[in-house]
Amino acid sequence: MEDRQVETVSTRALARLRQNGWLAGASCAAIIAVSVAGQVSGYVAAFACLAVLAVAAMAPGRETEAAVQPVRLVPEANPLEPLSxxxxxxxxxxxxxxxxxxxxxxxxxxxxxxxxxxxxxxxxxxxxxxxxxxxxxxxxxxxxxxxxxxxxxxxxxxxxxxxxxxxxxxxxxxxxxxxxxxxQSEARRIDRMRADFIANASHELRTPLASISGFIETILGPARNDPKAQANFLGIMQEQTGRMSRLIDDLLSLSRLEMKPYLRPGQTVDVKETLEAVISSLTPLMADTGMALEREFGEGSFLVSGDRDELFQVLQNLLENACKYGRSGGRVVVQLEKAVSGGVHEVVATIRDFGPGIPQEHIPRITERFYRVDVETSRTQKGTGLGLSIVKHILTRHGGRLTIRSEVGKGSSFAVHLPIA
The missing domain is CATH 3.30.450.20 (PAS domain)
Incomplete structure (x- = not known):
């Protein structure tokens, strides 16, 4: 209300000044002329002109209806109105x-x-x-x-x-x-995955824990005075605690990877050097399983952008699986080459075994958490069911991919594709 009154008063003053402007203009011209003639100083002339203008603004005059109307802003049209x-x-x-x-x-x-x-x-x-x-x-x-x-x-x-x-x-x-x-399909799928993960993890931990608990009760009870039985039971308990430890390590590793799935590593890694280090670390395992290793490496460097420790984990997991599950074939072939796929230059590391192979219906799901082709064989080989899931997450983080080919009775081939740095 006060803003409107001030606006109206200002409008009226301007209207009066316009109506009495001829008298104010003439008076100011006379004052300036006297100042030029040297009769009064410039400061006095300026103050006199300001006084004349103030009187002209306050003097009564004929006010038109338009002059006393407050200024109104015309609202803009609603931009949504033209839309259908x-x-x-x-x-x-x-x-x-x-x-x-x-x-x-x-x-x-x-x-x-x-x-x-x-x-x-x-x-x-x-x-x-x-x-x-x-x-x-x-x-x-x-x-x-x-x-x-x-x-x-x-x-x-x-x-x-x-x-x-x-x-x-x-x-x-x-x-x-x-x-x-x-x-809500994606949200439902994630909820099912979370529920399945909790159920599977609980089951995988409960089995060795129940075994350890049962052996402890036996040692404290019927085998209290049987050193030979105690030694046997303690060996089994140690094996089961190792299984739980591996499972927890894999769960923590998978959790860390899922927390940073889109963070691209910034290091440059030589895949050939990393693969040689993996082979050296698994030499005792290959000796125990009687596996012969064949290298087929291309010439030159094989540099990719990535994290060396994570890529080491990928290659170690695949080579270890080939030694464990393909031992009936007696040998493993490790290939390293460069290729172009979809216009992208890649380093391709392939690990092939000649074991029993994987039925085709299992291949699409083999990288799921806790998915096993043969549960008993996997547990016998001390598998946690998380290895290939970890491989998939690491390769996704590196902008790479995993291709799997297998034929029952002829072995399996796992190829890691990584963009060239």
């Missing part, structure tokens, strides 16, 4: 379907047409979505009081997708309603 509902629906990333009071589709955005085959104007939603939960939410929206309804819904084909669906009216008394499908 179709434009707004197209900007929504989630599938969105507008339907009428008969349940027929009026409009479906691009995301809805990609997610649901055959989604088009005129399609009956109750016929398209026959699941009871979708029937219920559509009927509730049509017969409801304008409240927002929601339900969880899953599409099985062509791939399983999970959605959280909300239904609500469009505006007031328009006769139109909208369904919005929020895709």
């Amino acid at each position: 509902a179709v434009h707004l629906a197209a900007a929504v990333a989630d599938p969105l379907v507008v339907f009428d009071a008969y349940g027929a589709v009026v409009h479906a955005n691009d995301a809805a047409r990609r997610a649901f085959d055959g989604m088009r104007a005129g399609l009956s939603l109750p016929l398209r979505f026959r699941a009871p939960e979708m029937q219920s939410v559509i009927e509730g929206a049509l017969a409801g009081d304008g409240t927002v309804l929601s339900v969880d819904y899953s599409e099985r084909l062509p791939v399983e997708r999970s959605y959280h669906v909300t239904a609500s009216p469009v505006g007031h008394d328009t006769g139109l309603y909208v369904l919005v499908f929020r895709d």
Whole structure:
């Protein structure tokens, strides 16, 4: 209110100054002329002119209606007004379907047409979505009081997708309603992975722990005075504690990798030198298993960007698996070469064994955590079920990949592809 009054007073003063400007101008001209003639000083002339202008601004005059009106700012037009509902629906990333009071589709955005085959104007939603939960939410929206309804819904084909669906009216008394499908498939998959991981980790730890607990009870009870049995049981307990220790180490390693999956390492690593170090570290294991190693290394350097310790872990894991699970073949071939794939120059390190091989149905899942082709064989070889999962995470972090080829009875081949530095 005060701002408006000040604005009005200022406007009135300017109007009066304009109306009495001829008198103020003439008076100032006379004062300046006298000053030039030397009758008064310049300072006195300036003050006299200011006084004349102040009197002119305060003097009464004829005020037009326009002069006393406060200045009003014209609001800008709403930038959303030119946009149509179709434009707004197209900007929504989630599938969105507008339907009428008969349940027929009026409009479906691009995301809805990609997610649901055959989604088009005129399609009956109750016929398209026959699941009871979708029937219920559509009927509730049509017969409801304008409240927002929601339900969880899953599409099985062509791939399983999970959605959280909300239904609500469009505006007031328009006769139109909208369904919005929020895709929750990735969140559901992560929840299942987390639950499976906890269950598998608990099982893997519980088994050796139960074994150790049982042997302790035996040593304290029936074998209290049997040194030979005690020595046997203590050996088994030591083996089981080693198994738990390896599992915990792998879990910690996997956890660290998952916390930094997109941090690209900045070092330069020579894959040939790293592979030679891995071979040297596993020489005792190859001697114990009777495996013969064959090298097929290309000429020159094999430099990649990465973390040497992590790449050492990848190559060690693959070579150790070849020695353990492919021992029936009697030999392992280690190849190192350069190749071009999809326009990308790569260093390719391949470790091949000639053991029993892996059935094709297991290959897509073999890098999952705790997934085993043969549970008994894996535990006999002191495997934790996390090795290939760690390999996959390290290679993802390095911008690389792992390719697996295998044929039952002829062995397996694991190839590590890394971009050349």
